[in-house]
Amino acid sequence: MNRLLTKDHFQRICETPFRWCVYLGEKVDINRELIKVMVCRWAGHDVSYRLSHQLVPFTVLDVFMTTGLGIGGLEVPFDECIEGLVGEMFNRKSTSLNDLVEVFNAIVVDKNTDIDVVCRLYIFVCLVVFFFPRKSKVVANMPSRVLDDLDSLCLYDWATGVHKHLVDSLNKGMKKIMAGQIRSSLSLSGNLAVLQAWAVERFSLDGNPINRDFPRMLRWFRYKARSFEIIDDIFRTAEVSTSFKFVINIDDLNAAINMFECL
Known part of the structure; x- marks a missing residue:
């Protein structure tokens, strides 16, 4: 999708909280065994992970560090806003x-299509694929109406929305495991x-933390x-880092400052 965007589309999307999506140049691969270990080690009541002999929190800040989505603002209205211009x-x-x-793919190459129409659908696909993916085969329960006004998207607490959706899913997954419904x-x-970025951060699995970008x-x-056993052993025995270490260039810093000024 990014390859099809024109300069005008690119600039318009960069005015929204989802600006970082246009810079993605490769697929974000997920290690399913790692995710399974993380579900098994989830402590829902504490919103934390059981690592070695301690609980390490999973917070909204972790979402911000991975996605660049802003923290603070209005609650994203999933249940009330399912129609709108995109819907x-x-x-x-x-x-x-x-x-x-x-x-x-059809409208992005049509020069007669309004730029905002293309950008709304682009962001909507990002919500469905990356930020709030669901197991359903059809698109459901997406806050499409808030996309009617692209300039107001910075008023919503997207990072907390992503965090809440993940926590709810982790709680459900853990309950199924405890009930013996998952083999x-x-x-x-x-x-x-x-979640994967959280684990990489805490255990320095990339081996070179100084090169970590934001987001x-x-x-x-x-x-x-x-191997589930190898990954689980890391969670049980490895040294845990609870601090953030990241490199951010001046352009990214200015973008983050502008994002918070919009709130």
Whole structure:
């Protein structure tokens, strides 16, 4: 999708909280065994992970560090805003992600299509694919109406929305494990990239923390370990880092400052 954006589309999206998405140049791969270990070690009541002999919190700040989404503002209204200008383009009971992408591919090259129309659909696809993915085969429960006014998107607390969705999904996954309903596979919704970045951060799994970018998704680390036992052993025995160490250039810093000034 990013390759199809024009300069005008790029600039318009960069005026929103989802500006970092246009810089993604490669796929964000998720290690499923790592995610499964993280669900098993989830302590829902404390919103934390059990690492070695301590609980380490999973916070909204972790979402911010991975995605660059702002913290603070209005609650994202998932239940109340399911229609809007984007929602009216589709049948929300039958529309799939492929349907969204096909429409986007058609309108992005149409010079007669208003820039905001293209950008709304682009951000909507980002919500469905990356920020709030769900297990449903159809697009459902997305706050499409807030996309009607792109300039007001900075008023919403998107980072907390991503965090809440992940926590809810982790709690449900942990309950299924405790009830013995999961044996070999685990299906989890939400932005799993945030969880993987959390583990990489805490255990320095990338081996070179000084090169970590902000937000983390711009320089993605592919964790290749595929053994549940090996990954679980890291959680049980490895030294845990609870501090953030990151490199941010002046342009990224100015963008972050502008984001908070918008709130």
